[in-house]
Amino acid sequence: MNPRLQSLQSYPFEKLRKLFDGSKPDPARRHISLGIGEPRHPTPEFIRRALSDNLEKLSAYPPTAGSDTLRQAIAAWLTQRYALPAIDWKTEVLPVNGSREALFAFAQTIVNPSKGLPVVVCPNPFYQIYEGAALLAGAQPYYVNTTVEKGFCADYSQVPEEVWRRTQLLYVCSPGNPTGKVLGLAEWREIFALADRHGFVIASDECYSEIYFDEASPPLGALQAAARSGRGFDRLVVFSSLSKRSNAPGLRSGFVAGDAAVLKAFLLYRTYHGGAMNPAVQEASAVAWKDETHVRENRKKYAEKFDRVTPVMQQALEVQRPDAGFYLWARTPIADVEFARRLYAAQNVTVLPGSFLARDSAGINPGNGFVRMALVAETEECLEAARRIVEFAKHL
Ligand SMILES: Cc1ncc(COP(=O)(O)O)c(C=O)c1O
Numbered sequence: 514m515n516p517r518l519q520s521l522q523s524y525p526f527e528k529l530r531k532l533f534d535g536s537k538p539d540p541a542r543r544h545i546s547l548g549i550g551e552p553r554h555p556t557p558e559f560i561r562r563a564l565s566d567n568l569e570k571l572s573a574y575p576p577t578a579g580s581d582t583l584r585q586a587i588a589a590w591l592t593q594r595y596a597l598p599a600i601d602w603k604t605e606v607l608p609v610n611g612s613r614e615a616l617f618a619f620a621q622t623i624v625n626p627s628k629g630l631p632v633v634v635c636p637n638p639f640y641q642i643y644e645g646a647a648l649l650a651g652a653q654p655y656y657v658n659t660t661v662e663k664g665f666c667a668d669y670s671q672v673p674e675e676v677w678r679r680t681q682l683l684y685v686c687s688p689g690n691p692t693g694k695v696l697g698l699a700e701w702r703e704i705f706a707l708a709d710r711h712g713f714v715i716a717s718d719e720c721y722s723e724i725y726f727d728e729a730s731p732p733l734g735a736l737q738a739a740a741r742s743g744r745g746f747d748r749l750v751v752f753s754s755l756s757k758r759s760n761a762p763g764l765r766s767g768f769v770a771g772d773a774a775v776l777k778a779f780l781l782y783r784t785y786h787g788g789a790m791n792p793a794v795q796e797a798s799a800v801a802w803k804d805e806t807h808v809r810e811n812r813k814k815y816a817e818k819f820d821r822v823t824p825v826m827q828q829a830l831e832v833q834r835p836d837a838g839f840y841l842w843a844r845t846p847i848a849d850v851e852f853a854r855r856l857y858a859a860q861n862v863t864v865l866p867g868s869f870l871a872r873d874s875a876g877i878n879p880g881n882g883f884v885r886m887a888l889v890a891e892t893e894e895c896l897e898a899a900r901r902i903v904e905f906a907k908h909l
Pocket of ligand 1: 753766767
């Protein structure tokens with residue numbers, strides 16, 4: 514067996530299951546989960562139809578680079594969404610089977626394990642795939658805290674020069690999971706300056722980019738920030754997905770875009786790995802990227818939900834509506850793990866302890882004292898959960 518598998522941590526949801534072991538919540542209260550960040554609004558009918566209308570395409574192997582139609586649709590979306598001067602659909606765009614597999618595979622392509630002791634820098638708390646990707650690629654993960662005191666921005670000044678020298682890859686997540694923080698131009702310029710000084714690759718995870726609350730100010734993307742800074746896409750690759758944007762997590766469809774030289778290497782890796790996308794999924798994805806109406810409707814649903822649920826949560830917890838994304842990241846009045854355990858037992862509501870999403874770094878676990886709540890269910894169910902949390906907090 515690959516010994517590196519031993520270094521993988523169990524997934525936060527496994528830790529949660531263990532935490533709840535032996536708990537017997539009141540069966541009269543229906544279980545409500547705010548624990549898992551899986552979209553639950555229905556997948557639009559036109560996307561489902563495009564999938565079923567193209568099943569005859571299953572009789573051929575799809576190209577790993579993706580169809581021209583899909584890559585053109587993605588490039589057009591990117592150009593429009595991020596006001597890019599240009600993006601070459603042939604060399605700067607690659608479809609992937611959801612951002613998760615791509616975020617993982619990317620580290621396997623980028624990290625050179627024979628060069629010193631390679632480091633992969635990631636935010637803390639973070640999406641656990643970054644860590645597993647780094648470890649299996651033979652790199653050491655380095656966790657940079659994103660604390661409330663720093664406005665949920667990564668404090669890169671805490672990273673020693675010696676670590677930057679060994680850094681080969683940096684994961685960035687904007688809008689952030691779990692904090693919802695959207696990076697601005699100044700933060701991106703700091704990241705570009707670090708990458709250019711130390712020569713590492715930036716992987717910008719933007720899979721929550723289309724869930725935001727003000728139609729007039731969509732989150733800034735990394736390619737957009739690069740274009741605005743006159744920098745170009747050197748060593749910069751973004752990861753995006755239909756899972757949240759189009760409520761299609763089961764479709765397994767996303768893309769990477771950016772530096773053509775890096776994507777050429779990534780395509781080579783994917784050819785061997787077997788990363789080609791199902792051709793019917795490619796057709797459904799192309800129509801999804803071409804349509805914005807369903808995305809606006811989806812956003813409206815989230816905006817209404819956050820408007821109604823956040824004030825109720827605020828009766829019990831210190832919490833703000835995020836910049837973007839579908840999580841509330843709330844400070845807990847008692848230790849986060851204890852809060853989640855007792856809430857489940859008393860109210861049959863699941864929330865995810867923040868410390869399960871973070872590691873100790875610079876002397877703290879920045880997830881301590883927070884819980885993540887995914888507002889993915891319909892509004893009434895989220896409201897019911899919020900009311901139960903208020904009730905629970907009264908008795909602490
Ligand atoms: C931060 C982040 N990145 C990536 C993903 C993966 O999404 P998908 O593979 O569905 O595109 C998730 C899923 O929850 C996520 O939270």
